Amino acid sequence: xxxxxxxxxxxxxxxxxxxxxxxxxxxxxxxxxxxxxxxxxxxxxxxxxxxxxxxxxxxxxxxxxxxxxxxxxxxxxxxxxxxxxxxxxxxxxxxxxxxxxxxxxxxxxxxxxxxxxxxxxxxxxxxxxxxxxxxxxxxxxxxxxxxxxxxxxxxxxxxxxxxxxxxxxxxxxxxxxxxxxxxxxxxxxxxxxxxxxxxxxxx
Amino acid sequence: xxxxxxxxxxxxxxxxxxxxxxxxxxxxxxxxxxxxxxxxxxxxxxxxxxxxxxxxxxxxxxxxxxxxxxxxxxxxxxxxxxxxxxxxxxxxxxxxxxxxxxxxxxxxxxxxxxxxxxxxxxxxxxxxxxxxxxxxxxxxxxxxxxxxxxxxxxxxxxxxxxxxxxxxxxxxxxxxxxxxxxxxxxxxxxxxxxxxxxxxxxxxxxxxxxxxxxxxxxxxxxxxxxxxxxxxxxxxxxxxxxxxxxxxxxxxxxxxxxxxxxxxxxxxxxxxxxxxxxxxxxxxxxxxxxxxxxxxxxxxxxxxxxxxxxxxxxxxxxxxxxxxxxxxxxxxxxxxxxxxxxxxxxxxxxxxxxxxxxxxxxxxxxxxxxxxxxxxxxxxxxxxxxxxxxxxxxxxxxxxxxxxxxxxxxxxxxxxxxxxxxxxxxxxxxxxxxxxxxxxxxxxxxxxxxxxxxxxxxxxxxxxxxxx
Ligand code: SF4
Numbered sequence: 001x002x003x004x005x006x007x008x009x010x011x012x013x014x015x016x017x018x019x020x021x022x023x024x025x026x027x028x029x030x031x032x033x034x035x036x037x038x039x040x041x042x043x044x045x046x047x048x049x050x051x052x053x054x055x056x057x058x059x060x061x062x063x064x065x066x067x068x069x070x071x072x073x074x075x076x077x078x079x080x081x082x083x084x085x086x087x088x089x090x091x092x093x094x095x096x097x098x099x100x101x102x103x104x105x106x107x108x109x110x111x112x113x114x115x116x117x118x119x120x121x122x123x124x125x126x127x128x129x130x131x132x133x134x135x136x137x138x139x140x141x142x143x144x145x146x147x148x149x150x151x152x153x154x155x156x157x158x159x160x161x162x163x164x165x166x167x168x169x170x171x172x173x174x175x176x177x178x179x180x181x182x183x184x185x186x187x188x189x190x191x192x193x194x195x196x197x198x199x200x201x202x203x
Numbered sequence: 204x205x206x207x208x209x210x211x212x213x214x215x216x217x218x219x220x221x222x223x224x225x226x227x228x229x230x231x232x233x234x235x236x237x238x239x240x241x242x243x244x245x246x247x248x249x250x251x252x253x254x255x256x257x258x259x260x261x262x263x264x265x266x267x268x269x270x271x272x273x274x275x276x277x278x279x280x281x282x283x284x285x286x287x288x289x290x291x292x293x294x295x296x297x298x299x300x301x302x303x304x305x306x307x308x309x310x311x312x313x314x315x316x317x318x319x320x321x322x323x324x325x326x327x328x329x330x331x332x333x334x335x336x337x338x339x340x341x342x343x344x345x346x347x348x349x350x351x352x353x354x355x356x357x358x359x360x361x362x363x364x365x366x367x368x369x370x371x372x373x374x375x376x377x378x379x380x381x382x383x384x385x386x387x388x389x390x391x392x393x394x395x396x397x398x399x400x401x402x403x404x405x406x407x408x409x410x411x412x413x414x415x416x417x418x419x420x421x422x423x424x425x426x427x428x429x430x431x432x433x434x435x436x437x438x439x440x441x442x443x444x445x446x447x448x449x450x451x452x453x454x455x456x457x458x459x460x461x462x463x464x465x466x467x468x469x470x471x472x473x474x475x476x477x478x479x480x481x482x483x484x485x486x487x488x489x490x491x492x493x494x495x496x497x498x499x500x501x502x503x504x505x506x507x508x509x510x511x512x513x514x515x516x517x518x519x520x521x522x523x524x525x526x527x528x529x530x531x532x533x534x535x536x537x538x539x540x541x542x543x544x545x546x547x548x549x550x551x552x553x554x555x556x557x558x559x560x561x562x563x564x565x566x567x568x569x570x571x572x573x574x575x576x577x578x579x580x581x582x583x584x585x586x587x588x589x590x591x592x593x594x595x596x597x598x599x600x601x602x603x604x605x606x607x608x609x610x611x612x613x614x615x616x617x618x619x620x621x622x623x624x625x626x627x628x629x630x631x632x633x634x635x636x637x638x639x640x641x642x643x644x645x646x647x648x649x650x651x652x653x654x655x656x657x658x659x660x661x662x663x664x665x666x667x668x669x670x671x
Contacts, residue, residue, distance in 0.1 A: 017520055018396070018496050022632040027611050031268075031285045034243060045634050050620075074397050077430070078632060080332040082243060082349035100397055103432050104332055108348035161225035161364065172350070173251070176358045179221060179229060183360055186220040186231055194217075196453035196461035197233050199259070199320060 003169030004113065004142070007094045009067035011138035011149055013131040014060055019043075019071055020078035021105060025087045038083060039090035059133035064092075068138050068147075070127050071098040076105025076116075085112045095140055097147060097156065099124045110162045113169060115140065117147065117156035126152060142167055207471035209368045210437050211403045214343040214468070218326045220360060227364050230343075234320055235261045235355045236311050236329035237298070239268045239285040244330065244352035245292040255296040257359040262320060263293040264301040266310045267613050269606030271576050274303055279615060296356075307450075309579020309605045312336040312549035316420065317579055319449025323438035323465040328355055333549050333629065335426040339419035340446070341438035341468045343403075346427065366401055366433060367477040370470070372408035375484040380663040382559070383418035384551060384627070384646040386410065387425035388490040388500045390482060396498045400430030402478065405470060410484035411436055416445040417555040424550045425629055428497040437469040491659055492631045492644040493536055494524030499631075501536055503649070503661045509533045527633055528641050529621065537659050539643075542622040544573030544600070544654045545636075546647050548610035551627035552578030554585055556647040560627075561591040563651035563665050564598040570657030573600045573650075574616065576608040600654065612637050625653035 029041040047058050054061045069088070075098040076084060085108045088096065095115035106116040117140070119127070127149055130136055138149040142163060147154045164170075176183075190197060208216075220229045237244070241263075248255070255261055268285045270277055277283040286303065293300035301308045307318060312333055315321040323341035327334060330352040337344035347361065355361050371390055391398070404426050406419070414422065419436045426434030436442075443462065446452050453461045470476075488502035499521075501507075507525065509532040510518040525532055530539065546552070546560050557577060575595045577583040583605055586592050592602050609616040610628040612635075618624045620639030627650050628635075631642040643659060652662035 020496075020630075020632045022630065022635045026634055026638065027613050030240065030613070031242075031281050034246065045638050050638075077396055078332065078630065080330055080346040080348050081240070082330075085348070100400070103400055103430065104346055104348055108350065111348065111350035159364070161223070161227045164225065172354050172362060173253070173357050176229065176354065176360060176362070182220050183229075183231075183358065187359070190231060194324070194460075194464060196457040196464070197322070197325060199234075199451040200454055200457070 002113070003167050004094070005167050006139065006141050007067070008137070008139040009094065010063065010065055010135040011068040011070055011131060012060060012063045012066035012135050013128050014069060014071045015128045017072035018074045018077060021076060021081050021084040021102070022078055024076065024084035025081065030081060030083050034086060037090050038086040039092070042087035042091045063135045066135055067092050067094045068140065069093050069096045070124070070131060071096055073099045075101050077102035080104045082108045082112070085109050085114055089114055097127070110165055111172070113166065115142070115158070115166060117158060119154055119156050123154040127154065207474040209470045209474040209476060210341065210405050210435055210468060211368045212474070214324070214326070215365055217324065218343065227362050229360050230326055230363055232328050232355050232359050232361055233260060233325040234315070234327045235359070236315060236327065237261065237263045237352065238266050238311050238331065239289045241330050241349070241352050242285065242288050242292070243349035244356060247350070247353035248356050253357045255298065255356045258297045260359060261298050261356065262301070263289055263298045264311050264314060265289060265303050265308060267607045267611065269303060269308070269604070270614050271574065271603030271606055271608050271616055274604055282614060306580050309582065310549045310552065310607055312424065313552060313578035313582070316340065316416070316445070317449070317581060319446060319452030322446060322452065322461065323442055323468055328361055332427045333424050335432065335434040336420050336424040336549055338423040338426070338433055338435035339416060340442055341435060341465065343433065345432045366403040368405065369399055369402035369431070369478040369480070370405045370407055370476040371480045371482065373406065373410035373482045373484050374408040375410060376413065377410055377484045377487055380489055380648065380666055381487050382646040382648065383414055383421040385487050385490045386484070387422050387428070388492065388497065388644070389487045390480065391425065391429040391497050392500050394429055394480070396428060396496050397430045399426065402431050403433035403435065404431045405435050405437070407437070412439065415555060416441055417553045420553070421550055425497070428629060438465050489646065489649050489662055491536060491649065493528065493530060494521070495527055495631055495633045496524070497631060497644065499524055500644070503537050503659065506535050507532055529623070537661060539659045540623070540657060541571055541625045541643070541653050541659060543571050543618065543624050544569070544650050545609040545624055545626045545628065546573070546650050547576035547578065547608050548628040549578060550629040551647045552576065552582070552605070554582050556627065557582070557586045557591050560647040560651040561594040562669050563648050563655060563662060565594050565669070567598055567655045569599045569654035571654060573654050574603055574609060575600050576603040577605045579605050598654065609636055611635065618642070625650045625659065
């Protein structure tokens with residue numbers, strides 16, 4: 001996964017609150033291997049009718065080329081299923097902009113190079129008004145913490161450690177391996193001082 | 204004198220290997236629990252040709268896709284493949300697996316405590332958001348995503364920023380028929396589904412002390428529905444009594460040392476919390492969700508909200524929820540006919556939950572079909588021994604094997620489109636129990652009341668003259 005500092009693309013609105021992970025990807029699609037792609041499952045039951053055809057009354061469906069999603073309050077609440085992020089990423093999204101995110105969703109997003117940008121309620125209203133049911137060209141600057149949508153510039157909040165991670169595209173496992181010695185020392189110490197913390201050999 | 208510390212401070216400090224300049228800590232993981240859904244993480248591990256760093260601290264269980272009937276013959280090849288993949292991964296990495304035919308099998312958050320894998324003072328992770336359940340023992344337990352699961356597998360550590368500390372005090376005694384589920388829904392309604400986001404919750408107060416371990420697990424389990432990744436209760440004698448002599452629990456000298464260590468696991472007297480909430484237990488009624496978010500809940504005897512009486516922001520969400528649920532604004536919630544019932548899940552599938560439901564169902568018939576799926580096979584065996592299974596079967600309900608079942612429907616136990624289900628589970632999200640399914644969350648006793656009356660009903664009159 002590569003890092004990024006700026007992104008320009010089309011923004012689309014999904015002006016609904018509480019888009020939880022069960023809506024982002026229904027459970028029945030979660031056994032699919034990642035290599036097969038998750039994009040088609042994104043918001044499946046919201047966007048498709050019972051036989052799987054994309055519905056016309058969902059404005060979102062008309063804009064398959066969008067890469068920036070402006071969504072309502074409490075986006076990604078619910079389960080830890082990282083597949084919700086895979087669905088967004090595989091459908092071409094690089095950023096979700098919302099007034100608030102589910103915690104686990106947000107950290108999963110960062111682990112996959114997807115920006116979870118938190119904005120104020122007034123800014124959210126302004127962006128939604130501009131977009132209506134269509135798309136607008138937008139750009140994101142991670143370092144400045146800004147989204148520019150047509151003429152409107154909005155500042156977003158992002159945890160500093162997440163900003164660094166997105167920019168560098170870091171892989172945590174590689175990073176952690178640099179601390180191998182500290183981990184081993186900690187483990188030995190815990191073994192000695194809290195042997196009870198290891199499971200008894202049950203049989 | 205040193206600064207007074209919260210339980211969170213103490214648990215954090217005892218697992219922190221290092222803290223980066225940006226404030227993120229590298230934490231040691233004492234127990235890592237994996238299930239069929241962890242296949243993405245194992246695939247990531249395989250892609251980098253890495254091994255599980257500490258197999259003896261990693262435990263695998265078949266639960267999310269576990270069939271509740273005909274276990275010997277899994278008809279759906281996709282389900283069979285998911286279970287087979289977990290088996291293969293557990294085998295390859297030398298992990299202890301609680302497989303389908305293992306008498307200890309059950310839902311990950313039920314069997315962790317049941318097997319004595321969950322202990323006070325531990326840090327526990329699992330790729331499931333209800334991992335907060337284990338906090339009931341005074342452990343630091345939280346759900347993580349697949350990338351993090353792969354990280355824990357590869358390093359036995361996890362990067363995490365310390366949350367803020369919130370204390371929810373519930374004081375006084377709850378009325379008969381009111382359970383931990385009702386306490387949880389009550390605070391979620393008060394604070395909203397995002398109300399505890401960014402916080403670790405410590406539950407305290409006399410009503411919490413009075414809860415059994417099962418009740419504490421239900422309460423901590425639901426923390427995530429209010430946005431908190433962590434829920435905790437300080438360990439006490441009830442905790443110790445529950446843990447002692449469980450298969451993986453410490454024995455001999457280790458037990459003695461553990462008890463000493465655990466005695467320090469309480470927030471110091473003057474410890475400061477970033478936020479404190481106080482709830483009067485006596486004010487809590489049996490609670491039922493009416494909408495598509497756990498915060499959309501009401502006391503069972505309340506009337507449904509009327510969007511025209513709400514401000515614009517709330518009105519729209521309320522209208523959408525009522526519409527999805529097929530409910531009429533302003534009508535009483537009680538009396539709403541249900542099509543089916545479900546008792547089970549890591550929230551309310553423990554022995555005490557089954558006893559509470561059986562107390563209502565004994566000698567009565569269910570007016571609607573339903574499924575009871577115990578949280579684990581040991582619970583199933585115990586319920587059969589106690590005669591609870593017979594009560595469910597005589598009432599006309601189906602008695603299944605243990606797993607996540609209708610909580611998430613991955614094993615094929617689904618609620619049909621437009622069907623209304625009274626459910627002891629944890630999420631009433633749109634489509635959670637199946638496309639178009641309508642879920643009402645409530646305690647197991649309330650689900651039993653719904654079964655007996657065929658409607659959403661107050662359980663209290665049905666408990667009169669019976670042991671709750
Ligand atoms: S019962 Fe439901 S909430 Fe619990 S672990 Fe299974 S799917 Fe997750």
